[in-house]
Amino acid sequence: MNPNIQTKADSTTQLEPILEIRDLITEIRVPGRSLRPVEIERLVVPRGQVVGLVGESGSGKSMTAYSVLNLFPTAAASIHSGSIVLDGVDMVKVRENERVKIRGNKVGMVFQDYALSFNPVITIGKQLMEQLLTHGRHENAKAKVLSVLDEVGLSAEVFSRYPHELSGGMLQRVGIASALVCDPPLIVADEPTTALDVTVQAQILELLKSIQKERNLSILLITHDLGIVAEICDLVYVMYVGQIVEHGTVHKIFKSPSHPYTQGLLQGASSVQSVGTHEIRVAIQGSIPGLTEIPSGCRFHDRCPHTMEICRLQQPGFYEVDGLQAACWLHDAEHSHG
Amino acid sequence: MAETTLLEIHDLAKYFEVGRSLFKKKQNLYAVDGVSLYVRKGETLALVGESGCGKSTTGRLILNLEQPTAGSIFYRGKDLAGYSAADWKLYRQGVQVVFQDSHSSLNPRKTIRHILTAAMFSSGTIPRNKAQDAEERARALLSEVGLRPAEVFLAKYPNELSGGQRQRIGIARALSTNPDLIVADEPVSSLDVSVKAQVLNLLDTLQKEKGVAFLFISHELSVVRSIADRVAVMYLGKVVESGPVAEVFDAKVHPYTEALISATPIPDPDTTRNKKRIVLPGGVPSPMDPPKGCPFHPRCFRAESKCATEVPPTVEVAPGHHAACHFAEERFSSYESMT
Numbered sequence: 001m002n003p004n005i006q007t008k009a010d011s012t013t014q015l016e017p018i019l020e021i022r023d024l025i026t027e028i029r030v031p032g033r034s035l036r037p038v039e040i041e042r043l044v045v046p047r048g049q050v051v052g053l054v055g056e057s058g059s060g061k062s063m064t065a066y067s068v069l070n071l072f073p074t075a076a077a078s079i080h081s082g083s084i085v086l087d088g089v090d091m092v093k094v095r096e097n098e099r100v101k102i103r104g105n106k107v108g109m110v111f112q113d114y115a116l117s118f119n120p121v122i123t124i125g126k127q128l129m130e131q132l133l134t135h136g137r138h139e140n141a142k143a144k145v146l147s148v149l150d151e152v153g154l155s156a157e158v159f160s161r162y163p164h165e166l167s168g169g170m171l172q173r174v175g176i177a178s179a180l181v182c183d184p185p186l187i188v189a190d191e192p193t194t195a196l197d198v199t200v201q202a203q204i205l206e207l208l209k210s211i212q213k214e215r216n217l218s219i220l221l222i223t224h225d226l227g228i229v230a231e232i233c234d235l236v237y238v239m240y241v242g243q244i245v246e247h248g249t250v251h252k253i254f255k256s257p258s259h260p261y262t263q264g265l266l267q268g269a270s271s272v273q274s275v276g277t278h279e280i281r282v283a284i285q286g287s288i289p290g291l292t293e294i295p296s297g298c299r300f301h302d303r304c305p306h307t308m309e310i311c312r313l314q315q316p317g318f319y320e321v322d323g324l325q326a327a328c329w330l331h332d333a334e335h336s337h338g
Numbered sequence: 339m340a341e342t343t344l345l346e347i348h349d350l351a352k353y354f355e356v357g358r359s360l361f362k363k364k365q366n367l368y369a370v371d372g373v374s375l376y377v378r379k380g381e382t383l384a385l386v387g388e389s390g391c392g393k394s395t396t397g398r399l400i401l402n403l404e405q406p407t408a409g410s411i412f413y414r415g416k417d418l419a420g421y422s423a424a425d426w427k428l429y430r431q432g433v434q435v436v437f438q439d440s441h442s443s444l445n446p447r448k449t450i451r452h453i454l455t456a457a458m459f460s461s462g463t464i465p466r467n468k469a470q471d472a473e474e475r476a477r478a479l480l481s482e483v484g485l486r487p488a489e490v491f492l493a494k495y496p497n498e499l500s501g502g503q504r505q506r507i508g509i510a511r512a513l514s515t516n517p518d519l520i521v522a523d524e525p526v527s528s529l530d531v532s533v534k535a536q537v538l539n540l541l542d543t544l545q546k547e548k549g550v551a552f553l554f555i556s557h558e559l560s561v562v563r564s565i566a567d568r569v570a571v572m573y574l575g576k577v578v579e580s581g582p583v584a585e586v587f588d589a590k591v592h593p594y595t596e597a598l599i600s601a602t603p604i605p606d607p608d609t610t611r612n613k614k615r616i617v618l619p620g621g622v623p624s625p626m627d628p629p630k631g632c633p634f635h636p637r638c639f640r641a642e643s644k645c646a647t648e649v650p651p652t653v654e655v656a657p658g659h660h661a662a663c664h665f666a667e668e669r670f671s672s673y674e675s676m677t
């Protein structure tokens with residue numbers, strides 16, 4: 001175990017967290033019914049930590065990110081109930097005009113694909129300045145933008161460039177600059193390197209690591225890539241069909257996962273270091289169910305290799321197992337048969 | 339050509355003409371630029387590299403979906419350039435394809451039954467008047483790719499299936515003509531971690547049972563390591579290193595191979611945080627204006643002065659292991675002395 005990471009975790013757990021999600025239910029209205037892509041009991045991002053939210057596609061990771069900002073890409077989605085306390089302010093309760101200020105000043109968002117999210121006919125510099133102005137920061141806007149471009153490794157010329165003149169890696173740097181320009185203490189990054197080539201991904205991961213250290217930033221990093229989680233996260237939350245199934249420190253999650261889903265994910269992950277070619281991989285059977293067909297009881301029960309009677313009937317709560325929190329009946333004294 | 343060689347390509351090139359307009363001169367885009375490779379019976383050769391390096395174009399040339407600008411392709415010892423109609427029929431049965439996204443490559447208006455039997459009819463694997471035979475074969479194929487009970491899946495439409503199931507249909511369709519070579523272009527890249535492992539297992543099992551060879555095109559080095567026998571690493575339309583997968587990944591003779599492996603995160607916190615990471619500067623240069631000398635030299639951390647002017651030759655550093663770098667032999671001997 002890396003001693004540095006351990007100390008960091010210990011010293012920060014005392015502080016009030018930068019983000020605390022409690023009993024969050026996010027819903028999407030579709031004709032005739034409403035679906036619940038997110039049902040999170042509790043998720044905490046301590047100050048100065050990098051927290052990974054990992055899961056497969058359709059598990060609700062991006063919807064969780066949008067919930068944190070309480071800003072959704074579709075009008076059909078909204079927060080049903082719960083609280084999202086961001087630096088002391090509840091994003092669910094606060095009025096929309098307040099929220100606009102909080103977004104940007106307290107939390108910056110980094111997306112997967114910037115090719116689509118910048119206005120193609122406005123220069124990069126203007127778009128970043130616009131960010132500052134909408135969040136009430138009028139002084140020295142240009143100087144601020146130039147300094148944040150420099151921070152993400154882009155030269156001053158980029159200020160007057162248009163988005164199409166930049167490569168994918170450069171655009172992603174601009175995306176990070178745009179999240180940082182109002183100096184928020186928290187960044188939510190949704191698959192920030194998924195659209196990039198591996199050598200460019202390495203550049204962006206190094207950049208995120210160094211900025212995190214420099215600014216003592218808190219980051220909620222959403223990814224499906226276990227390698228990236230291992231690389232930069234302090235804490236990990238594993239998500240399955242809208243719910244957290246296990247969380248804990250990155251070292252414990254990777255060394256001794258306690259939830260069968262986490263175990264399956266880790267065993268199925270390929271590695272450049274794997275020794276055997278054509279070795280049969282341990283794979284989780286079946287595939288992730290859609291939101292219209294959520295299984296009863298434990299949502300993983302139809303794919304789990306350890307399913308018991310109770311698993312089909314009742315949803316498990318969290319159990320502490322060697323410092324990890326796992327939502328699984330196997331860890332209930334009454335139901336586990338060791 | 340060795341007895342066991344199924345496919346062999348020599349100095350294959352594909353240039354696209356782009357940017358032709360009233361004021362601009364047309365320019366060449368060097369998508370594939372002098373690639374030589376071979377695939378043996380029953381093995382998996384992986385073609386790996388970053389986006390735009392020419393992997394897919396190489397696959398499309400082999401599949402005859404694109405015509406080469408130069409070079410030649412031999413299948414079972416015979417040059418495609420001299421093929422007769424009968425040769426092409428054998429080729430269409432023998433060489434099949436699986437795409438990344440079976441969603442767009444499967445006709446959404448046809449049932450799985452239709453999709454599979456149509457592939458057998460059009461390739462001439464089963465004559466059109468033997469509909470019963472085709473149906474039975476479709477059933478057997480579905481079971482083989484793990485879609486059971488087969489009757490249920492025969493009647494379904496592609497959009498009624500999950501991503502992993504559709505990819506299995508794509509594999510069943512490829513198998514329907516009894517091929518000995520399947521070109522698989524990013525066949526698991528869009529699949530979730532858990533489903534990806536299932537499909538990789540299926541490909542391994544099918545290869546073992548049927549002896550089919552794969553040209554496995556992928557940008558995921560971790561997947562390549564676990565499924566390939568041999569690997570060819572591409573950069574800017576050229577193969578920069580090729581050989582047995584374990585040796586290439588361990589020796590990392592070419593600096594680009596070394597950088598790719600070093601950039602790939604390992605799903606283990608202790609290992610991935612303690613390894614030294616090579617971070618290459620910038621991005622891949624435009625294939626319209628590839629650098630002079632060694633195409634990798636503007637980003638290479640081992641470059642010396644001659645790299646900017648002299649094209650490095652491709653040398654064989656060990657049996658079946660080639661690399662195109664001025665220092666390939668030195669690099670391989672230092673690897674050997676370490677092991």
Ligand SMILES: Nc1ncnc2c1ncn2[C@@H]1O[C@H](COP(=O)(O)OP(=O)(O)OP(=O)(O)O)[C@@H](O)[C@H]1O
Binds near residue numbers: 396625
């Ligand atoms: N029809 C075409 N016209 C012009 N350029 C093309 C055409 N097809 C491919 N290219 C270009 O050729 C180069 C090689 O493309 P190719 O699709 O083979 O790359 P790839 O390695 O498969 O990339 P990816 O990983 O992104 O799929 C790229 O620069 C691409 O934009």
Ligand code: SF4
Binds near residue numbers: 329
């Ligand atoms: S609660 Fe039951 S079904 Fe769910 S993960 Fe645990 S053992 Fe498996």
Ligand code: SF4
Binds near residue numbers: 593634650663
């Ligand atoms: S020839 Fe030179 S520039 Fe090219 S890979 Fe080798 S060391 Fe690097």
Ligand SMILES: [Mg+2]
Binds near residue numbers: 393395
């Ligand atoms: Mg491709």
